[in-house]
Amino acid sequence: MLETKSIEKICGCDTPSRFDFVFLHGLTGDPRETWTYTEGETKVFWPPWLCEDFADTAVYSLGYPAGMFQKWAKQELNLHERAEAILEDLASHQIGQRPLAIISHSLGGLLAKEVLRIAKECQDEGWKSIGANTKLVCFLATPHTGASLASIAKFLVPRLSSTHVDVLSNESGYLTALNKSYRDLAAEDGFATVAYYEKHKTKSAALVVSGESADPGVAKCRPVAIECDHEGICKLKSREDRVYRSLQRHLLPLVNDAPAVSSSTLFGPADYTAASENDRRDLLQKLIDAGREHEYPQANEMQNRFARDYYRLGLYTEAKQQSDAVLSQVEQRFITHVFNEKICKDASDDDIKSALQAHVIDAISSKTIGQAAVLQALYFLTEQCHIRWDKP
Numbered sequence: 001m002l003e004t005k006s007i008e009k010i011c012g013c014d015t016p017s018r019f020d021f022v023f024l025h026g027l028t029g030d031p032r033e034t035w036t037y038t039e040g041e042t043k044v045f046w047p048p049w050l051c052e053d054f055a056d057t058a059v060y061s062l063g064y065p066a067g068m069f070q071k072w073a074k075q076e077l078n079l080h081e082r083a084e085a086i087l088e089d090l091a092s093h094q095i096g097q098r099p100l101a102i103i104s105h106s107l108g109g110l111l112a113k114e115v116l117r118i119a120k121e122c123q124d125e126g127w128k129s130i131g132a133n134t135k136l137v138c139f140l141a142t143p144h145t146g147a148s149l150a151s152i153a154k155f156l157v158p159r160l161s162s163t164h165v166d167v168l169s170n171e172s173g174y175l176t177a178l179n180k181s182y183r184d185l186a187a188e189d190g191f192a193t194v195a196y197y198e199k200h201k202t203k204s205a206a207l208v209v210s211g212e213s214a215d216p217g218v219a220k221c222r223p224v225a226i227e228c229d230h231e232g233i234c235k236l237k238s239r240e241d242r243v244y245r246s247l248q249r250h251l252l253p254l255v256n257d258a259p260a261v262s263s264s265t266l267f268g269p270a271d272y273t274a275a276s277e278n279d280r281r282d283l284l285q286k287l288i289d290a291g292r293e294h295e296y297p298q299a300n301e302m303q304n305r306f307a308r309d310y311y312r313l314g315l316y317t318e319a320k321q322q323s324d325a326v327l328s329q330v331e332q333r334f335i336t337h338v339f340n341e342k343i344c345k346d347a348s349d350d351d352i353k354s355a356l357q358a359h360v361i362d363a364i365s366s367k368t369i370g371q372a373a374v375l376q377a378l379y380f381l382t383e384q385c386h387i388r389w390d391k392p
Helices: 048-053 068-073 079-092 108-121 125-132 146-156 162-167 174-189 242-257 283-289 293-312 318-339 349-364 371-383
Strands: 007-012 019-024 036-039 042-045 057-062 100-105 134-140 192-198 224-226
Touching (some): 048 242, 079 108, 100 108, 108 134, 293 318, 293 371, 318 371
Antiparallel strands (some): 007 057
16 A cells, blocks of 8 residues: 655745754554644644744654554564654655754654664764754653553554564563663753653543653653643644643744744845835834834834944845844744734734734844844834834
């Protein structure tokens, strides 16, 4: 039987991203259904939230035959071979050329660990770069011990014979070796690990992955309990779900530290030295029209400070390109999360201020780009007619 499409780009810019997210489903899973919350007619597919909340990123979802682990148990296809196929698929899509995070569910976490082990040991440069650029691995209800692995396989695929389940019981020591390798890699390469486990029984019958079995034994990783069953832990209803809020917290510094992409590949014009022809009002008039004239003295000082440094950089310097990248990120995030979602919908000043802080200032600022620099860029864009603060 031919395999279905192995990798799908869910969202992201058409040009190279600055950070990639890779989703890897588990036993009997699906590259879309695994990550979709369903209630009646409502369906929520949450991976695109990452593109919306982190600028200049891309999300990919991997797929493989749902019965792969059943074949593995029967020794028709081993985990190592499947991991090699995944590495080749990722490298063929240029994933690994930029920082990335792997988000896995259930037994997909074992594939993630095998992928990283092979990437570390192989000589293929494309495969090696996937391991070298991995910054975070998320395990959603992944069993890290042989006993729990055999239990989950027997529960979710009851047609497996006891002999086939025994293959998964770690008698060969394979799972122990895999987890030891992962712990060594995490310590040596310095990537982050986050883990979550379910607290509710699946189909009211069994707790598939306990807190103990969900612990990969990595320093600084303490598995977090989620009030869901094994199948529901990866199906998020809203951004307020504990898993998503936690992932945001861990991902924010990693994405912020990722190198900015060239300004020519980002949202908006490549050269911000020229004022846009759209909305030629100056900074003062825009703030007056938006009822924010009290901000003008500080806003004007900040945009002047940015402008002096910006024009002094020249046209083709690396510093100029970095400033253009910051301006592009500020413009994209302001228009997407503040202007379209708040200002155009007549949100209150408090809501606008909260969105500005969360989605622009906090999302872009980092060790090298402080909050003041983000605000300077914001008011410079206002003066240059690239953004506005009032509803059209």
